[in-house]
Amino acid sequence: MALDTQSIYVTALQNTHAVEMQALQIMERQVERLQHYPEMEAALRRHITETHGQRDRLEAALSSLSALPSTLKEGFFGFVGNMMALGHTPAQDEILKNTYANHAFENFEIAAYTSLLVIAEAAGQSAHLSGFQQSLREEQAMAEKVAALIRTTTLRYLELSISGQKADR
Ligand SMILES: [Fe+2]
Secondary structure, eight states: OOOOHHHHHHHHHHHHHHHHHHHHHHHHHHHHHOOSOHHHHHHHHHHHHHHHHHHHHHHHHHHHTTOOOOOOOHHHHHHHHHHHHHHHSOOTTHHHHHHHHHHHHHHHHHHHHHHHHHHHHHTTOOTTHHHHHHHHHHHHHHHHHHHHHHHHHHHHHHHHHHTTOOOOO
16 A cells, blocks of 8 residues: 555654654653752753743644644553663762763654655645754754753763762662
């Protein structure tokens, strides 16, 4: 059975929307728990605000096609879920695992938006392209921020741990 580009586009919108809803859950949970890593906390807070806008753009595109956000697709989230579960287990090095997971997740989102943009163009859906390009730039900026924080976060983790202070989150 052949699929038309329009239905492929709707599915891509739904998948990307599900990714953003997952992103919000992950970041909100981390932000609540973070105590000793203010730079990571600030980056997450800023990106939570951006992610609300990204979610709204996807919902606007879906409703312009009279389509609804889908319920979570389990298979699709198997990979992401496993990756994020790393950070969900309370551990002495929770902050490090969350940092790795955040880095992976932002790059996952970059791939999702890069693909969505190709599909949107193929489907002749130009109305929301510039919005999704903005979302992609925000994901790229956050990915760079998290990448830059790997070193400083690890150094702070080492410093707190070695001096006997609370370092986990
Ligand atoms: Fe993101």
